[in-house]
Amino acid sequence: MNIFFLGGLGSLLLLGVPVAFALALLAIAGMYFFNGGTFAFAQVPIISYKSLDDFSLTSLPMYVLMSQILLVSGVGRDLYEMASRWFRHFPGGLAIATLFCCAIFAAISGSSVATAVTVGSVALPEMVKRGYNKRYVLGLLAAGGTLGILIPPSVPMIIYGSVTGESIGKLFVAGIVPGIILTIVFMIFASYQTRHIRETPATWKERMEATKTAIWGLLLPIIVIGGIYSGIFTPTEAAAVGVVVSLAISAFVYRNLNLKNIKTIIFSTVKTNAMILMIIVGAMLLGYIMTILQIPQTITNYATEQDISPWIIFILINIALLILGMFLETISILVITLPILYPIVVALGFDPIWFAIIMVINMELALISPPVGLNLFVLKGIDRTNTIGEIVKGVIPYAVIMVLFIVLLSIFPEIATFLIDKVE
Numbered sequence: 165m166n167i168f169f170l171g172g173l174g175s176l177l178l179l180g181v182p183v184a185f186a187l188a189l190l191a192i193a194g195m196y197f198f199n200g201g202t203f204a205f206a207q208v209p210i211i212s213y214k215s216l217d218d219f220s221l222t223s224l225p226m227y228v229l230m231s232q233i234l235l236v237s238g239v240g241r242d243l244y245e246m247a248s249r250w251f252r253h254f255p256g257g258l259a260i261a262t263l264f265c266c267a268i269f270a271a272i273s274g275s276s277v278a279t280a281v282t283v284g285s286v287a288l289p290e291m292v293k294r295g296y297n298k299r300y301v302l303g304l305l306a307a308g309g310t311l312g313i314l315i316p317p318s319v320p321m322i323i324y325g326s327v328t329g330e331s332i333g334k335l336f337v338a339g340i341v342p343g344i345i346l347t348i349v350f351m352i353f354a355s356y357q358t359r360h361i362r363e364t365p366a367t368w369k370e371r372m373e374a375t376k377t378a379i380w381g382l383l384l385p386i387i388v389i390g391g392i393y394s395g396i397f398t399p400t401e402a403a404a405v406g407v408v409v410s411l412a413i414s415a416f417v418y419r420n421l422n423l424k425n426i427k428t429i430i431f432s433t434v435k436t437n438a439m440i441l442m443i444i445v446g447a448m449l450l451g452y453i454m455t456i457l458q459i460p461q462t463i464t465n466y467a468t469e470q471d472i473s474p475w476i477i478f479i480l481i482n483i484a485l486l487i488l489g490m491f492l493e494t495i496s497i498l499v500i501t502l503p504i505l506y507p508i509v510v511a512l513g514f515d516p517i518w519f520a521i522i523m524v525i526n527m528e529l530a531l532i533s534p535p536v537g538l539n540l541f542v543l544k545g546i547d548r549t550n551t552i553g554e555i556v557k558g559v560i561p562y563a564v565i566m567v568l569f570i571v572l573l574s575i576f577p578e579i580a581t582f583l584i585d586k587v588e
Contacts, residue, residue: 183496184439187446194453208449215448216441219400220326225437226403227317230410231273232429232436237414237421239381240282243268244290246374253365256358258294259304260351262287266308267315267347271385272410274317276494276531280309280542288546295361302550303558304354306539307566310528311350313494315343316389317403320494320527323444324520327502332399333392334584338517339524340389342580346525346569353565380413440495447499454503464507474512475574481505482526482570489530493538497530498523521580522570529566532559 176186195204234240247261247268254260262283269279284305291301313320316336325332366374375382387409388402397405415421467477488497509519531539540555573579 183492184442184446187443187450187500191446191449191453194450194457199453199456207452211449211452212445215445218326220322220332221441221444223317223332223400223403224319224322224326224440225433226400226407227274227319227322228436228440229429229433230403230406231275231278232432233407233410233414234269234272234381234384235278235282235432236425236428237410238418239272239378239413240265240269241286242374242378243381244283244286246371246378248290249366249371249374252363254355256296256355256361257363258287258291258296258361259300259354259358262291262301262304263308263311263347263351263354266305266311267343268381268385270312270315270343271317271389272381273312274319276309276312276528277538277542279312280305280539281546283308284543284546288543294363296358298550299554299558300354300357301558302543302555303560303562304350304357306532306537306543306555306559307350307562309539309542310531310566311343311347313527313531314339314346314521314524316340316392317399317406318524319440320498320524321520322399323440323495323498324502324523326444327499328506328516328520330516330520334517335520336389336392336399337583338521338580341583342521342525342569342573345579346566349565349569350562353561357561380417384409384413443495444499447496447503450500451503459504461507463504464511467508468511474514477508477512478514478574481508482522485523485526486529486533489526489537490533490535492530494527494530497527515577515581517584518573518577518580522573525566525570525573529563532556532563 176189181189192205192208195207196202244261244265247264248258251257251261251264265287266279266283269282270276273279273282288301288305292298312318316339318336318339321335321339322332324330325335384406388406391397391405392399392402411421414425470477485497485501488501492500505523506516506519510516531537534540534552534556540552540559543555544550544552
């Protein structure tokens, strides 16, 4: 049966069937052959409805909407200008500023693609013009964009919480320290890589002026994450607050919330949310028939009964996620693998919140892994003179850093977990 599902899914994906429909078709075929023929089809609308009737998913469309509002507002440009004035006196200062801007926008948008598009469209031409090696710039932008799903709010963390039942608030808080550490390590490496370039330092007056202009972009993550951490509001309420604040910033500070931009925001939000939610429905349908056939339980029992170290299984899980990341995008990997991996991780005694951070970093790797890494194509779209091969060469050192960071988190899981007890 395992071969039936794996072979069927692989065949449908190779034929170019969209992931959501591939999952649903495979689930329906499984219902027909293994669960009572056509009578089982009555479960399809029931499961589809129940898979989306989840309060924790309410925040998902709002965070996507917030990122789309900020994408057209101009916040990214002001954040980049502020960061460049504060960091350009360091060796490779614009590289540091770009990664700092990626981290801040990640804390605003929760989207890797939005981060890569917003910061990349501003930083790429500016850095190349100032003499930075284009390959280095492409690498740090692709890697910096991935911070969008590690630094909260994070769409993959919402998916993880929805599928597993873990607290989204705790997941968000668990991502703060790893996100900051990974950003700093990226900054140190990027500065070393571009150490031969030095800029004229900005004056304190220039720094203050830029900070004043970008203050709204800086306040938004403080409002969202600070509100969750302090208990003022839940992650779902934080999403609603974020949407209202971002709308106010776009309408009254940047004054660019015109009819054309509203149309762009609505269409992009609907398209993104429809894609994510359809994948969730397909995965839940497949999860239903897999549960009926006790496939997750069988795999969990097999994994836990083996006379090998749990860490060996953990390493194999990471290798499997790395391979999947080369061919599938983030949401698909999460909804396909979590029903199987989560019970195994819990049964082996690993902390599920800690594992969420490990999994998100693996998803970061997926975003920069050829042949289908989304951030690679985002950067190619920003400047079509780039080649995927050129971007991959630039991003390899950052991928190595991420792998080493997974090792560090495995040795010191407290990096991800020491704050979560403060959140209900």
